[in-house]
Amino acid sequence: MLELRQLCKHFGGVRAVDQVSLRVAKGEIFGLIGPNGSGKSTTVNLIAGLLLPTSGRIVLDGEDISSLATHQRVARGIARTFQNIRLFGQLTVWQNLWVAENRDRQQRAQPVMPRWFWGCEGDRERLGIALEFSGLAHKRDDLAANLSFGEQRRLELARALASQPKLLLLDEPAAGMNAQEIEELDARIRRIRDAGVTVLLIEHHMELVMAVTDRIGVLNFGQKIAEGSPAMVQNDAKVREAYLGTAAA
Amino acid sequence: MDDYLVSVLSNIGIISFVALSAYVLLLAGEVSFGQQAFFALGAYAAGIATAMLRWPLALALCLGVLVGALAAAAVGRATLRLSGLYFAMATLAFAEMMRIGFELFTWQVDVGGSLVGPNGPDGFGDIRYLFENEITPAQYMLVVYGLLAVVLAALLVLDRSRWGRVLRQAGADPVLAELQGIRVVRVRLVAAAAAGALAGLGGGLYAHLLTYVEPRNFDIMLGVHSLAYGLIGGLGTAFGPVLGVLIDIGLLESSRLFQGYRMIAFGGLVAVLLIARPRGLLDERAVHWISSRAKGLFDALAARRLDHPFRRR
Ligand SMILES: Nc1ncnc2c1ncn2[C@@H]1O[C@H](COP(=O)(O)OP(=O)(O)O)[C@@H](O)[C@H]1O
Numbered sequence: 350m351l352e353l354r355q356l357c358k359h360f361g362g363v364r365a366v367d368q369v370s371l372r373v374a375k376g377e378i379f380g381l382i383g384p385n386g387s388g389k390s391t392t393v394n395l396i397a398g399l400l401l402p403t404s405g406r407i408v409l410d411g412e413d414i415s416s417l418a419t420h421q422r423v424a425r426g427i428a429r430t431f432q433n434i435r436l437f438g439q440l441t442v443w444q445n446l447w448v449a450e451n452r453d454r455q456q457r458a459q460p461v462m463p464r465w466f467w468g469c470e471g472d473r474e475r476l477g478i479a480l481e482f483s484g485l486a487h488k489r490d491d492l493a494a495n496l497s498f499g500e501q502r503r504l505e506l507a508r509a510l511a512s513q514p515k516l517l518l519l520d521e522p523a524a525g526m527n528a529q530e531i532e533e534l535d536a537r538i539r540r541i542r543d544a545g546v547t548v549l550l551i552e553h554h555m556e557l558v559m560a561v562t563d564r565i566g567v568l569n570f571g572q573k574i575a576e577g578s579p580a581m582v583q584n585d586a587k588v589r590e591a592y593l594g595t596a597a598a
Numbered sequence: 599m600d601d602y603l604v605s606v607l608s609n610i611g612i613i614s615f616v617a618l619s620a621y622v623l624l625l626a627g628e629v630s631f632g633q634q635a636f637f638a639l640g641a642y643a644a645g646i647a648t649a650m651l652r653w654p655l656a657l658a659l660c661l662g663v664l665v666g667a668l669a670a671a672a673v674g675r676a677t678l679r680l681s682g683l684y685f686a687m688a689t690l691a692f693a694e695m696m697r698i699g700f701e702l703f704t705w706q707v708d709v710g711g712s713l714v715g716p717n718g719p720d721g722f723g724d725i726r727y728l729f730e731n732e733i734t735p736a737q738y739m740l741v742v743y744g745l746l747a748v749v750l751a752a753l754l755v756l757d758r759s760r761w762g763r764v765l766r767q768a769g770a771d772p773v774l775a776e777l778q779g780i781r782v783v784r785v786r787l788v789a790a791a792a793a794g795a796l797a798g799l800g801g802g803l804y805a806h807l808l809t810y811v812e813p814r815n816f817d818i819m820l821g822v823h824s825l826a827y828g829l830i831g832g833l834g835t836a837f838g839p840v841l842g843v844l845i846d847i848g849l850l851e852s853s854r855l856f857q858g859y860r861m862i863a864f865g866g867l868v869a870v871l872l873i874a875r876p877r878g879l880l881d882e883r884a885v886h887w888i889s890s891r892a893k894g895l896f897d898a899l900a901a902r903r904l905d906h907p908f909r910r911r
């Protein structure tokens with residue numbers, strides 16, 4: 350479904366992402382791990398279109414999307430969350446979930462004016478589902494800035510889901526969470542996968558990654574150093590070296 | 599009503615249009631120092647239409663709106679890909695160019711034995727439509743406030759619609775807005791055109807109120823003030839910029855209290871607010887608080903009614 354072909358992103362002399370190739374299959378949860386500064390967030394930015402690659406290709410369902418604008422990639426089914434929570438703080442929970450474009454062609458049948466002005470029936474339904482999923486229905490009209498940290502994380506996840514993505518990119522969703530919240534997150538990610546969404550999960554919390562992912566890719570200094578099942582990756586010498594920072598094998 | 603009050607109120611109403619113009623762009627996340635240019639275009643276009651072409655006022659105002667919108671869309675296309683400071687500088691440069699353009703613009707025609715029309719730095723006088731058609735200042739004030747009410751209502755409705763959400767998302771965080779599928783540049787272009795239309799409408803009204811406009815009416819001070827009105831009054835609702843105008847013109851300029859100190863008081867107010875309330879008195883938080891209170895009150899009243907369905911009998 351998603352394929353990176355020799356993807357590179359250089360910032361001046363820094364090779365943040367260097368010749369990374371990988372494939373994510375439809376319906377799987379793919380983990381992307383690596384030490385701090387190894388290029389994980391940059392990879393997500395490249396896939397979502399917030400950065401343009403120095404070289405290489407990004408292919409989604411057979412279509413080269415490397416040079417598309419962000420909103421065009423959203424229309425093709427890509428959504429993401431941020432490592433540092435990013436919400437519209439001065440808008441309400443419901444307004445945060447709002448998505449502009451509607452990919453559902455059937456809705457064209459509805460009268461133009463109300464649709465243009467207030468959005469489709471289907472939009473509201475879709476937003477309602479996202480709201481339900483966030484578990485914030487009782488705070489629908491609260492400002493996002495007034496939510497607790499955990500609630501903001503949940504809202505961000507729901508915001509990403511509101512556009513009904515095919516591919517969801519999660520950048521360290523467990524950062525700052527306690528054990529119970531991480532358990533809930535684990536269940537949520539599985540629910541998202543079960544709903545047919547492919548997930549690319551970037552995470553530092555190894556227990557979560559090992560438990561929830563089907564396959565894992567490992568980055569170090571911008572290069573992919575390993576790829577495989579959680580068990581394989583865990584026992585990989587290069588990976589251990591990257592994480593422990595020693596020559597221990 | 600006494601003449602002075604009518605003229606102050608008319609002025610407040612008209613300046614509110616430029617303030618709303620700058621406000622719409624602020625919502626879209628762009629700071630413009632140049633909305634006075636579209637105000638000037640509207641003033642000249644509407645003035646030419648009634649004084650020289652003998653059009654009726656309504657049509658002349660429409661022309662002002664159209665000219666403002668088209669010019670703003672053209673400028674927007676050229677500048678909206680710039681961001682932040684660069685956009686602000688570009689709008690300022692454009693407005694100054696327009697002002698100098700009007701200083702050079704002379705086009706006069708013979709109307710009933712005398713020359714009428716823009717006359718370079720001497721300005722454009724004899725826009726006597728109100729006088730010729732026996733519209734009193736008080737009646738004209740009602741026209742101004744009627745139009746302002748329509749514009750405010752439209753902006754309030756828009757704010758609750760899909761478009762308001764899109765606009766505020768694009769302004770608050772353009773990157774995140776793109777991730778919600780919004781074409782931010784296009785939204786900003788629409789906002790710029792709408793802002794130009796509002797300024798153009800205000801300009802048309804202004805020219806007919808004063809009967810005489812000159813290029814220096816449309817200098818940078820007007821642009822800075824328009825921007826400041828939204829930032830003082832608040833960006834949470836369209837009433838914000840109008841509140842800003844009320845505070846500045848109603849309180850500082852027109853009352854004797856601050857005579858001679860208006861600019862100092864105004865500057866101080868802006869400085870204090872920028873620190874204490876960067877998005878103005880009626881910011882999003884305040885508006886949210888007020889509207890949730892109002893909703894709570896309304897719900898409570900509705901619930902009481904339901905509790906006692908037969909009370910009224
Ligand atoms: N916008 C940027 N400009 C310059 N360097 C950057 C930028 N973004 C990331 N980098 C650098 O790229 C490298 C990878 O960063 P990042 O992708 O954030 O790593 P990770 O998410 O794996 O911790 C780091 O060395 C970082 O300093």
Ligand SMILES: [Mg+2]
Binds near residue numbers: 389390391432
């Ligand atoms: Mg990161």
